[in-house]
Amino acid sequence: MDDGELRGLAADLRQQLTGPAWPAVRARVAAVDKLAASELELLAFELGRYGDNPRVRGVLTEWVRRFAAQGPSGRAVLRETIRAAAADTSTRAPAPPAAPAAELRAPAADREARNRAVARAAAEAASADIAAAVRQAVVRADNDVTGGVFLGPVVQTGTLGAVHFGPPAPPDPAVWMPAPGTDPVVLGARPGGGPYVRRDRDAELAEIDGFVLVTGEPLSGRTTTAWAAMARALPGHRVCVPPPGTDLRALAPHGGGPWVLWLDDLEGHLHERGLDTGLLARLTGAGVPVLATMSDEAYDRHRFGSSPHARVLSRARTVELSLDWSDDELARLAEPREPRYEEALLWRGATGVTQYLGLGPELWAEWQRARRPANHPRGHLLVRAAVDLALCGTMAPLPEELLRATHGLYGADASGESFEDALAWAARPRLGITGLLVREGGGWRPYGSLLADALRSDAVPPTPDAVWDAALAHEPEAVTTVARIHYRSAAEAGDPDAMFRLARLGGDETWLRRAADAGHTGACGELGGLLAGRGEGRAAEPYLETAAEAGDARAATLLAKLLQDRARHWLTTAARAGDPEAAHRLGDVLFAEGDTDGAFDFYLQASHAGYAAVAGSFGALHRYQGEEKVALVWLRRAIDAGDTRRPEPLEPNRLRSLAEADEFFRGDAERGCGLDPVNLGVLLENHGETDEARTWYEKGFALGDAYGAFRLARLLEKDRPGEAAAWLRKAAAAGHPGAKEALAAAADTVEE
Structure with missing residues (x-):
């Protein structure tokens, strides 16, 4: 089954x-x-x-x-x-x-x-039938019946008013269990344990006679240790397991064979009709061992003073069990090769082995149920984020802000609970031991058993890619190794996105090409750029086109440059073969690049061939060179032919004064737009406003314009050469071509 x-x-x-x-x-x-x-x-x-x-x-x-x-x-x-x-x-x-x-x-x-534990079955079954009969009689007489069990027949003689019964009787000896075969869970241990691991204090429990009491902190394993000792030391005994509150006065030695009285959580039996010194003396005097367990806190509360409880406890041979396991105990824990024991050795953190084994299942169950809207949905996501980030390979404690950002990546509604309330719930210690999240070094970690259970369980969904990205951004070196393992299996199964992620993690062009060939547009853009950078433009074009059609602007730009280079090549070929339209278009390309001489030659070639459409471009070139009278002739021809892109006369509203030029640049410069801060600085420097110019150069450089650093170097090179050299290096480092050229040509003349 x-x-x-x-x-x-x-x-x-x-x-x-x-x-x-x-x-x-x-x-x-x-x-x-x-x-x-x-x-x-x-x-x-x-x-x-x-x-x-x-x-x-x-x-x-x-x-x-x-x-x-x-x-x-x-x-x-x-x-x-x-x-x-x-x-x-x-x-x-x-x-x-x-x-x-x-x-x-x-x-x-x-x-x-x-x-x-069938210890109470016979007594409860017998009393149930009697109770039913008495309830019928009492109801007929309008009486009130409360508490306890029936230990004999009840005779109704008129109206009694109220009937009260005492604590339950001990279990019938007919249902006592053999000590070696008793389940420790029935005796009070937590379920889910594996083979018993010998503790160092077991030597003190080799013999169980008289009154033996095992104490320890919560989840120290005291019940399991006592059970194991009973199974070893009393193999021929049966065990009587009365529930808390049982009337123990009816217990007495009998001739049914050896037996042991088991009292887990002894404080539940220290009442008026429970264990007292007289009963203890009768039992132990007749050779009946009394084996009990008790928490350290309960023992300290009842042991000292002159109360009857203290007198009972003073007669116990006490064995105190520690939460901390010795090196020898930890070595024995590894011997059975039990998965949960191995996990305890690895994941228990600052808690004890038995605390880990006992509390772990409770934490897992609470976390799983917390997802419901009426429970702690945000707390559930917060713990899930911590678990997923840890399983991604993060090593350091997780900052609160990382948890705040990551837990919102799961797309679930957690609006009914604040982040602060969710964190407080997750961090609250359970049983005074540990929370789902553990504070450490200014950050948070998920408790280790949650990680072990998550690795083993199918109930936890896969970690979203966005969470992997957050983990990689937080701890790239530690997470990369785990991420490669994670994505490799999916990539090998044919997942294009996993192929792409694996390629980016390891710089593996093979996986990048496989992802691109599978249609992953991001991979197409990256592979196309890689090929273009190596001069393999024709191979790059189809990948770049796929990425560009998907909206990748960078891929579109690279594709345009490649196509422009190809267009220039073929325009040059056609122009040299005498095609006037090719000469005109090639001249436009050269003019845009600043090669006015080359542009003039190809415009002239088109003109000599009678290609009238070149008139507008030729006129613009003459105007650019200050040859206004020649320009007007060409521009008039162009206008008369219907080319209105370039006006014949200069427009009357051209900027002519410093104030107008200043106004043109200043508004966008103050808003930090593009190149205008440095442009304004150049305008001011040209008109002697060097102090204000320096301010705008610095602002422009801070906004990412390398030309600002270059202009500062030129502004300061005469009076402050050391500072100028530093700015020149900053400009070169930011990619300004003029600065790079200046450093390469005169590196030995620029001093700090």
Whole structure:
């Protein structure tokens, strides 16, 4: 039976135990196995009294596992029992089971080893029937019945008014369990443990006689340690496990064989009818060991003074169990090769091994349930962000601002809870031990068990790429190695985005080309740029075009430059072959690049060939060279031919004064727009305003214009050569070509 089916059957059965179908279920189970029915009855009692809780769920799941394993038809009988009882709750005696009862009965030795606390089953079952009869009588007489269990018949003689019952009686010896086969969970230990790991204090528990008390901090493992000692030292004993509040006065030595009294959380038995010095003396004097556990805090609270509790505790041989494990204990922990033990060694942090093993499942369950809108949805996302960032490979504690930014990348609605409230919830220590998030070094870490469980669980969705990006930006060196491993498997499975990310992480052109060939537009842009930079323009063009069509502006620019270079090549070829239109267009290219002589030659070639369309370009070139009278002739020809792109006369509103030029640049310069801060500085320097010019040069350089540093170098080179040289180096470092050329040509003349 797999775990999913097992949990499903247990959940269905749990509903029947607290509903009207319970009597029918009990009858059917009893027809197959009376001891199993007694165990189930105890579980129904605990559900009714204490409500649903993890301990009851764990024990019930184990009961289903054992019952279904008794014979080949076990699962079928259990399913039919639940189905039939749920369908007909009015029938108190169900139909016979689907398989013979003998087929499902386990050997006696197996039944004795069942991991269930049946200590109270007989007493509770007997008292339940009596209680029902008395309740009917009392109701008829308008009486009030409260508390306890019935230890004998009750006779109604008129109106009693109110009937009060004392604490429950001890379990019947008929249902005491063999000490070696008792499940530690039934005795009070937390579920989910693996093989017992020997503790250093076990030597003090080699013999259990008299009154032995094991103490320790919460989750120190005291119950499990006491259970292991009992199993070793008292293999022939049966164990009596009374629940807290039991009337222990009826306990007495008897002839049914050796037995041990187990009192987990002893403080629950230190009451008026519980363990006192007289009872302790009678039991230990008759050779009955009393084995108990107690938290350090409860022990200190009850041990000292003159109270009856203190007198009882003073007679105990006390073994104190530490949270801290010695090196020898840690070495033994690694021996069973249990995954959770190995995880505890790796992930426990500042907490103890037993704290990790006991609290880890609780933290995981709380975190998973916190996602609901009525619970802590933002807290859930906050912890998820911390877990994902840690699993991405971050090593240092996570800054609060990183968590604040990252937890919003999951796209879930967490509007009902503030970030501060979510962080406080996540950091609150559970059981006084640790929170889901742990404060460390000014930042936060997720508790280690959450990381171990997340690595093992399928319930955690994959980490979004945006979170990987945040982790890489925060700790690039540490995260890169993990990210390569993460993306490689997806890339090898054919995911283009994973290919692209893997290529960027490792600079791997092979993965970049595979991603581009698979149609990833980002990869197309990067590969196209890489090829263009190596002079492989023809190979780059299709990749750049794909990226440009997807909106990649840089790819579009690179593609245009490549095409422009190709156009220039072919225009030159055509012009030299005598084509006048090619000569005109090539002249425009050269004119735009500042090669006025080359432009003049090709314009003249077009003119001599009678290509009239060159008139406007030729006129603009003459005007640029100050040859206005010649320019007007060409421009008039162009205008008369319908080319109105260039006016014949100069426009009357051209900027002519310093004030007009200043106004033209200053507005955009003050707003920090583009090149205008440095342009304004040049205008001011040209008119002797060097102090204000320097201010604008510095502002322009701060905004990213390398020309500002270059102009500062030129402004200061006469009076402050050292400072000028420093500015020249800054301009060169920022990419200004004039500064680079000046440094290369006169490096030995520029001094600091």
